[in-house]
Amino acid sequence: MNRKAMEPYQFTATQALVKFKDGSLTVEEYARSLLSRIKKRDDAVGAWAYLNPEYVIRQAKQLDSIPHERRGPLHGVALASADSSLDMPTQHNSPIYEGDEPKVDAAVVATLRHAGVLILGKTTTTEFASTATGPKTRNPHDATRTPGGSSSGSAAAVADFQAPIALGSQTGGSTIRPGSFNGIFAFKPTWNAISREGVKIYSLNLDTVGFFARNVEDLQLLADIFALEDDDIPRQADFSIKGSKFALLKTMAWPQAGPGTAAALEAGAKLLRDHGAEVEEIELPPEFNRMPEWHGVILDSDARATFLPEYRIAKDKLTSLLVEHVENTSRISRAAQLKAFDGVAALRPVIDKTAGKYTAVLTPSVVDEAPVGIEFTGSPAFNKIWTALHVPVVNVPGFRGENGMPVGLSLVAPRYRDRHLLVVSKAVGEIFQAEGGWQTGSPG
Known part of the structure; x- marks a missing residue:
C-alpha cells in the first residue's frame, strides 16, 4: 500500500529545499500550505503573536521571482521568529512596548533573511523572555499543558508542523526545555557564537540564540548560515555510535528529577550501550554544586541594569x-556578584576538559514531562548549569513520560564544539527516535 503523500507544510527545511531546487514546489504553494495548517491549528495552539498572511504571500511571490542562480542557501524555507523583525510588532509580551515596530531586523533575523528564508511571523514569548507567567500558547500534544518558555511559540510552531525551523533564546532553559516538552530537537549553541544585536537583552552574560527543528539536518543548515565552525571540522560519515564513549551525568539537580526523566536517562544510556557505545557515569567536582546559585546571581545582577x-x-x-x-530585593552584594562571575568563569575550562574526554555528555533536559497548565512554563533546573558554562547543548527527543508526553535528553560538548555535537546528536537522535518510544510526528 502506498504511503499518503506528504503535504508541503510537513516538509522539513531540508526536504523543502530539494523541492524548490527541482522545481516541483513553489514558495507560494509552500506558504499557502503552511498558512492553511496554521489556520486549522491556531485556536488550539496559539503559537503566534503576529502573523499577516498577506505579507507572507507577498514574500513568497518575491522569492519565487528570484532567478535560481541568485537564490540564497535557505531559499524559501519558512521561519518562525521570536526575535525582532522589520515591519512586525515586537512587543516582548510587555504592555510597555505595545504597538512597537522595529525599523530593522535583529542581526539573527537579518542573517536568515539574507539566506532567503520566508519569515512567517512573530511567535509568542514570556514577558521579556523571563520566567514570568507563560503566554497564551499551549502544548500541541496536550492543550492542557505548557509548551515551556520563554520560547513558547517557536517550539510549539515547529512541533505542530506550522514551521520547519524557529528562533528562540536561552538565558536559563528557554530553548532546551521547550524542545523537550514539545518532542523536537533544540539547539543552544556556544554562548556568543551568534550575534544578539538588535534584540532586548535580559542577561549580557547568559543570553544565547536558540534554534528549533524536527531533525538535526535542519539544525546543521542553520549552523552553516551562522558560520559555526569547530577547529577540527567533523564529518557525519566518519562518526559511529559503536566505539564512542559517553559520560552520563545526573548533575546536582538530580533530586528534582521526576519518573519520566529518570526512566528516559536510564533508557538512553542502555540504548547507547546496546549500539556499541561505552557509557560511564560521572560526577562533577563539588565546586560545581554552586552553579545554580551563581547562575541566579549573574541573572539578577545583569537584569538590574537591563x-x-x-x-x-x-x-x-x-x-x-x-x-x-531592579530593586535588588535579593540583596545581592557587589562582592557576591564578583564571586559568582569569577567562580563560573573558573569552571568553564574545567567542564571543557571533562567533557572533552568523551564523545558527548548525556544529561537530563527537564525535570519531567510538561506540567499541566500554561501559567508555569516549567523548571530550568537542569539547564542553568550549561547556560552559565557557555557550552553547546542539544535536546534529543525520543522518550515519553508516564502521561505519554515527550521527554528529551540533552547532549553537551565543550565550548566551540558545536558542529561535533550536531554530528553526534544526529546519530543519537536516530536511535532514540527509533527505539525510545517517541517519534516526532504531527499532533493534529
Whole structure:
C-alpha cells in the first residue's frame, strides 16, 4: 500500500529545499500550505503573536521571482521568529512596548533573511523572555499543558508542523526545555557564537540564540548560515555510535528529577550501550554544586541594569519579577556578584576538559514531562548549569513520560564544539527516535 503523500507544510527545511531546487514546489504553494495548517491549528495552539498572511504571500511571490542562480542557501524555507523583525510588532509580551515596530531586523533575523528564508511571523514569548507567567500558547500534544518558555511559540510552531525551523533564546532553559516538552530537537549553541544585536537583552552574560527543528539536518543548515565552525571540522560519515564513549551525568539537580526523566536517562544510556557505545557515569567536582546559585546571581545582577530604563519609565507596567531584579530585593552584594562571575568563569575550562574526554555528555533536559497548565512554563533546573558554562547543548527527543508526553535528553560538548555535537546528536537522535518510544510526528 502506498504511503499518503506528504503535504508541503510537513516538509522539513531540508526536504523543502530539494523541492524548490527541482522545481516541483513553489514558495507560494509552500506558504499557502503552511498558512492553511496554521489556520486549522491556531485556536488550539496559539503559537503566534503576529502573523499577516498577506505579507507572507507577498514574500513568497518575491522569492519565487528570484532567478535560481541568485537564490540564497535557505531559499524559501519558512521561519518562525521570536526575535525582532522589520515591519512586525515586537512587543516582548510587555504592555510597555505595545504597538512597537522595529525599523530593522535583529542581526539573527537579518542573517536568515539574507539566506532567503520566508519569515512567517512573530511567535509568542514570556514577558521579556523571563520566567514570568507563560503566554497564551499551549502544548500541541496536550492543550492542557505548557509548551515551556520563554520560547513558547517557536517550539510549539515547529512541533505542530506550522514551521520547519524557529528562533528562540536561552538565558536559563528557554530553548532546551521547550524542545523537550514539545518532542523536537533544540539547539543552544556556544554562548556568543551568534550575534544578539538588535534584540532586548535580559542577561549580557547568559543570553544565547536558540534554534528549533524536527531533525538535526535542519539544525546543521542553520549552523552553516551562522558560520559555526569547530577547529577540527567533523564529518557525519566518519562518526559511529559503536566505539564512542559517553559520560552520563545526573548533575546536582538530580533530586528534582521526576519518573519520566529518570526512566528516559536510564533508557538512553542502555540504548547507547546496546549500539556499541561505552557509557560511564560521572560526577562533577563539588565546586560545581554552586552553579545554580551563581547562575541566579549573574541573572539578577545583569537584569538590574537591563531593565532599569523600563523601571524608570513604566514601573507600573513591569511584571513583579523584573521590578524585583531592579530593586535588588535579593540583596545581592557587589562582592557576591564578583564571586559568582569569577567562580563560573573558573569552571568553564574545567567542564571543557571533562567533557572533552568523551564523545558527548548525556544529561537530563527537564525535570519531567510538561506540567499541566500554561501559567508555569516549567523548571530550568537542569539547564542553568550549561547556560552559565557557555557550552553547546542539544535536546534529543525520543522518550515519553508516564502521561505519554515527550521527554528529551540533552547532549553537551565543550565550548566551540558545536558542529561535533550536531554530528553526534544526529546519530543519537536516530536511535532514540527509533527505539525510545517517541517519534516526532504531527499532533493534529
